[in-house]
Amino acid sequence: MLTFNKKEVMDSNDGRKRRKVSGFVRGCRRSVAGKMKREMSKVLRSIALDDNNHKELVQGEEDDYDCFPISFLRSDLLEPHLVVAPRYSLLREVGRGSYGVVYEAVARKTGARVAVKRLQCDAPEKVELALAEFWALTSLENRHQNVVQLEECVLQRNGLAQKMSHGNKKSKQYLRLVETSLKGERILGYSEEPCYLWFVMEFCDGGDLNQYILSRRPDPQTNRNFMRQLTSAVAFLHRNSIVHRDLKPDNILISQKSGFPILKVADFGLSKVCAGLTSKNSEEHPVAGAGGRGSVQNSTVNINKFWLSSACGSDFYMAPEVWEGHYTAKADIFALGIIIWAMIERITFIDAESKRELLGTYVRQGSEIVPVGEALLENPKMVLHIPQKARSSMSEEEKKLLHEMLAVNPQDRPDALQLEVRMDQVTCAV
Secondary structure, three states: OOOOEEEEEEEOOOOOEEEEEEOOOOOOOOOOHHHHHHHOOEEOOOOEEOHHHHHHHHOOOHHHOOOOOOOOOOHHHOOHHHOOOOOEEEEEEEEEOOOOEEEEEEEOOOOOEEEEEEEEOOOHHHHHHHHHHHHHHHOOOOOOOOEOOEEEEEEEEOOEEEEOOOOOOOOHHHHHHHHHHHHOOOOOOOOOOOEEEEEEEEOOOOOEHHHHHHOOOOOHHHHHHHHHHHHHHHHHHHHOOEEOOOOOHHHEEEEOOOOOOEEEEOOOOOOEEOOOOEOOEOOOOOOOOOOOHHHHHOOOOOHHHOOEOOOOOOHHHOOHHHHHOOEOOHHHHHHHHHHHHHHHHOOEEEEOOOOOEEEOOEEEEOOEEEEHHHHHHHOOOOOOOOOOOOOOOOOHHHHHHHHHHOOOOHHHOOOHHHHHHHHHHHHHHO
16 A cells, blocks of 8 residues: 655645645656756667577567667677667657656657656566556557557666566566565565666657646637547546556646647556456455456456555545545546546646646635545535536536546446446537
8 A cells, every 4th residue: 555645735726725645656747957968869779688588589580679778778788799779769858757767769760759668676666566557558459549559668677678578477587576566575686686667658749638738728629529538548448457546637648640639548557457356356466467468358357346455546536435445447437537527627726746737626625625535535425516617618418427427436436338428428419
């Protein structure tokens, strides 16, 4: 269970302050000017492959095990006959947090821009987050336009790299990571060896949902379009037995490559792959869903019957039952309701640590603002005032659907598949 830290936030409407209980903070976007000048346009060195993959490389499978952009490798670690041309060049750092660093990069062969995320696996909690993201993204056999696409993943240690595949039981490094996650402690004898996971993903050039919405004039048509995209993404994830558990505007990216905005649900570090669990024994487990890919696509799995127990996420989007530490995939529906409500009415608060204006709905209690889920937990009979603002473009159908998505009892909320159908009906009716 995550340790929660007290922080202070400020309501952007009236400047009032309250305590904020914040979950594990990741993905903080800030620039490191000095470092970035050194990294800009740098063609990074090649990586030698670990012992498990020497044979494949010699046999001509260089495309499967080409090098990734790792600038800090020592050249003396590279064996001359194993060096291949670098596949990516870093352009700039676009995100940094306690969880990892994200770079914008370019593929040398095609010129395509990609996002490269480097996750340092130097502690059990970081290993678990990194593996959670890896398992979630690699368990998806099909693509969805509203879920960020993983192109490839590399496990790197001491200058040796190995392309990761789902459930790679032949990789000693991979098994070490799994063991670290299971035991919750460092594996003796390996604490001095730096280990990283590198994710290469599609690059989203439109920033996150906060930046996109708040930098433009209100547009009901854009809101409805985004509502459909978001519900479609969550339905896709739930059909594939993935509970995101940290849905928030920061983790929803925008791609504008097609000429119009496409939302991409990203950041799966807190996600849970529920395939392989049973309804009788569905307590959260560090390696749930780490098995074969076929199990994730089992259409008979009802993700809403699996109970999870780690109280994680970001407090302004957490469902009442998450605060108690006993919840199902319906918690994602609640978080989605908060996001959509805030997006339609442009309800925001200022995060005192980052000084950023963030989309998020809350309840006023005297001079404080309280997350909706926390307020409902304290007072389950509380009636939410949707919409909050007297002059709102929200339709009656949208009001009704938001009330259902934010129901205090998860059983009263629609599941993701029902929500996808309902959202299409509601937005088309408008």
